[in-house]
Amino acid sequence: MIEFPGQIIYWAVIVMMMAGFYIVIAQGNLVKKIVGLNVFQVSVFLLYITMGKVSGGTAPILADGFDVYSNPLPHVLILTAIVVGVATTSLGLALVVRINEEYGTIEDDEILKQESDA
Amino acid sequence: MIIGDHLIVLQIIIPLMAAPLCVFIRNPHFTWALATFVSWICLAISITLIQQVMASGDIVYELGGWAAPWGIEYRVDMLNAWVLVIVTCVGAVVTPYAKLSAEKEIDHDRLYIFYAMLLLCETGLLGITVTGDAFNLFVFLEISSLSTYVLISMGKDRRGLTAAYRYLIVGTLGATLYIIGVGLLYMQTGSLNIADLAKLIPAVADSRTVQAAMAFMTVGLCIKLALFPLHMWLPNAYAFAPSVVTVFLAATATKVGVYALVRVIFTIFGGVDLLESLQIRDIIVAMAIVAMFAGSAVAIYQTNIKRMLAYSSLAQIGYMILGLSMNSVMGVSASLVHLFNHAMTKGGLFMVMGCVVYRISSAKLDDMAGLGKQMPMTMGAFVLGGLSLIGVPLTVGFVSKWALIQAALEKGWWPVVALIVISSLMAVVYIWRVVEVVYFKAAPEGRTRHKEAPLMMIIPMLIMICTAYYFGINGVTTMNIAGQAAEALIGGLK
Numbered sequence: 001m002i003e004f005p006g007q008i009i010y011w012a013v014i015v016m017m018m019a020g021f022y023i024v025i026a027q028g029n030l031v032k033k034i035v036g037l038n039v040f041q042v043s044v045f046l047l048y049i050t051m052g053k054v055s056g057g058t059a060p061i062l063a064d065g066f067d068v069y070s071n072p073l074p075h076v077l078i079l080t081a082i083v084v085g086v087a088t089t090s091l092g093l094a095l096v097v098r099i100n101e102e103y104g105t106i107e108d109d110e111i112l113k114q115e116s117d118a
Numbered sequence: 119m120i121i122g123d124h125l126i127v128l129q130i131i132i133p134l135m136a137a138p139l140c141v142f143i144r145n146p147h148f149t150w151a152l153a154t155f156v157s158w159i160c161l162a163i164s165i166t167l168i169q170q171v172m173a174s175g176d177i178v179y180e181l182g183g184w185a186a187p188w189g190i191e192y193r194v195d196m197l198n199a200w201v202l203v204i205v206t207c208v209g210a211v212v213t214p215y216a217k218l219s220a221e222k223e224i225d226h227d228r229l230y231i232f233y234a235m236l237l238l239c240e241t242g243l244l245g246i247t248v249t250g251d252a253f254n255l256f257v258f259l260e261i262s263s264l265s266t267y268v269l270i271s272m273g274k275d276r277r278g279l280t281a282a283y284r285y286l287i288v289g290t291l292g293a294t295l296y297i298i299g300v301g302l303l304y305m306q307t308g309s310l311n312i313a314d315l316a317k318l319i320p321a322v323a324d325s326r327t328v329q330a331a332m333a334f335m336t337v338g339l340c341i342k343l344a345l346f347p348l349h350m351w352l353p354n355a356y357a358f359a360p361s362v363v364t365v366f367l368a369a370t371a372t373k374v375g376v377y378a379l380v381r382v383i384f385t386i387f388g389g390v391d392l393l394e395s396l397q398i399r400d401i402i403v404a405m406a407i408v409a410m411f412a413g414s415a416v417a418i419y420q421t422n423i424k425r426m427l428a429y430s431s432l433a434q435i436g437y438m439i440l441g442l443s444m445n446s447v448m449g450v451s452a453s454l455v456h457l458f459n460h461a462m463t464k465g466g467l468f469m470v471m472g473c474v475v476y477r478i479s480s481a482k483l484d485d486m487a488g489l490g491k492q493m494p495m496t497m498g499a500f501v502l503g504g505l506s507l508i509g510v511p512l513t514v515g516f517v518s519k520w521a522l523i524q525a526a527l528e529k530g531w532w533p534v535v536a537l538i539v540i541s542s543l544m545a546v547v548y549i550w551r552v553v554e555v556v557y558f559k560a561a562p563e564g565r566t567r568h569k570e571a572p573l574m575m576i577i578p579m580l581i582m583i584c585t586a587y588y589f590g591i592n593g594v595t596t597m598n599i600a601g602q603a604a605e606a607l608i609g610g611l612k
Contacts, residue, residue, distance in 0.1 A: 030283065033287055034287075037287060037290055037291070040291070040294060044294055044297060044298055044301070047301055048297075051304070051305045073304075074304065077310075080253075080257060081256075081297060084257070084260045084293075087264055088260070091264060091267055092283065092286050092287070095282055095283045095286065098271065099276075099283060102276040102279060103276065115277060115280070
């Protein structure tokens with residue numbers, strides 16, 4: 001039997017993921033596309049962080065009175081992914097700045113128009 | 119010997135350390151010398167590694183001495199060693215070639231960044247190849263992708279910027295899909311080690327989570343290797359990047375993407391054969407065949423020759439994926455041998471275009487009229503490379519197509535054999551278009567006579583093309599290696 005809503009946080013992950021993906025596809029503005037990409041990536045961070053959580057578990061530090069610990073590995077992994085995400089965002093925005101210098105616009109359709117005229 | 123034990127990790131560390139060094143040095147000549155030196159060291163290491171693997175089997179290296187399922191391990195078997203040789207070979211030939219081509223096409227004060235990025239890109243690609251850890255693969259994937267975006271945007275054509283931006287969006291989506299897949303696998307098995315995953319997955323293969331993971335990882339990597347219909351980033355990226363970047367990417371990046379897909383399908387999911395049980399195979403075969411035809415058909419109508427060769431790459435990726443999807447030793451070895459063969463052929467052809475752009479500052483077909491007489495070596499190399507792309511006997515292109523056709527016959531896929539032959543004939547059309555303009559059309563009146571490209575560019579170009587012929591005539595060595603790698607992979611299925 002499938003419980004509804006089940007683990008609510010996974011629903012949140014899916015909603016965020018699809019919202020981000022939709023922004024990337026539907027928005028013509030280059031900066032907004034990057035925002036969408038960020039939302040998409042953050043949903044994956046959330047997915048990883050959620051899977052490491054053990055209910056009732058605490059931070060994995062040995063101490064008296066605690067014997068249930070959350071799994072720290074996914075959290076560490078996602079720390080790496082966050083760094084990658086920051087690098088991607090900054091590089092993407094830097095490219096947008098350069099595109100704006102060259103084309104005078106950051107709207108996808110106007111850039112395409114200039115390119116097809118050339 | 120102490121260094122001997124650490125060769126695998128040195129393969130990654132040396133270019134990784136050389137990249138920031140380039141930024142400190144700044145002088146374009148010294149950075150170029152450093153990059154060339156490093157790329158030759160990498161080639162020497164990879165050749166040593168493949169000899170070690172041939173002599174004594176897989177090499178395993180535990181990073182920091184942590185044992186495998188917990189620590190990250192680098193593992194080199196026949197397949198990795200083969201891909202390492204391809205990447206480092208191309209790297210070692212491209213860097214000497216890069217000097218003049220990059221000086222011409224990239225701003226002088228940004229040349230040191232170019233070499234730094236080239237080294238980082240090589241680091242990422244080599245890292246994807248040697249790592250035995252699924253998450254570590256993602257990190258290297260991003261290292262190579264991020265440096266690739268920078269490389270593509272470095273040219274003087276502003277369309278390179280938008281091409282890089284579009285690739286950044288699509289490439290990041292692909293890499294993110296890949297880590298979703300890795301995350302789902304970790305949820306189900308609690309492991310990230312590729313060899314360990316391969317052992318753990320058969321027990322849980324019926325779960326929806328594992329099947330979804332396979333789907334996410336496959337789609338993510340297919341974006342990276344530009345399988346139709348996920349290829350939209352590739353033609354513009356190749357056409358508007360500086361020529362030498364195109365050479366490097368066309369000859370290595372998609373090949374490493376194919377390698378990663380092979381790892382996922384045949385090692386991680388090797389024990390369960392999800393291609394068969396989920397019937398993904400039919401979809402992949404269909405996409406590969408459409409790629410073969412769509413790529414060649416669109417290539418015929420291109421006026422920019424770099425773009426034409428980019429579309430032709432899409433078709434060639436179709437052949438590689440077709441070989442994989444056959445799921446037989448013959449099929450997989452055909453596609454593995456094609457990795458090397460296509461790297462040499464397409465690398466050589468893009469080098470020709472680099473020479474052309476160096477002299478005439480254009481890659482348009484109309485501007486190339488009459489170049490056959492003015493640049494005989496360069497255009498001769500184009501014809502030779504073109505023959506290999508078509509798959510004429512004595513070329514490497516023939517070796518891999520022959521292997522692919524035999525694999526299809528073994529499966530009894532007669533229509534596929536016919537389709538392979540027909541799509542190869544389409545290559546004749548687009549190569550001939552260029553040959554006709556270059557040799558039989560007179561150069562326009564009053565245009566300056568162009569000299570042959572400088573020797574420093576001609577020699578690497580001829581090395582690529584000669585390799586393509588050497589291994590076309592003597593295809594046994596390469597077929598043996600690919601065959602052994604394929605047997606090890608398919609053996610994992612049983």
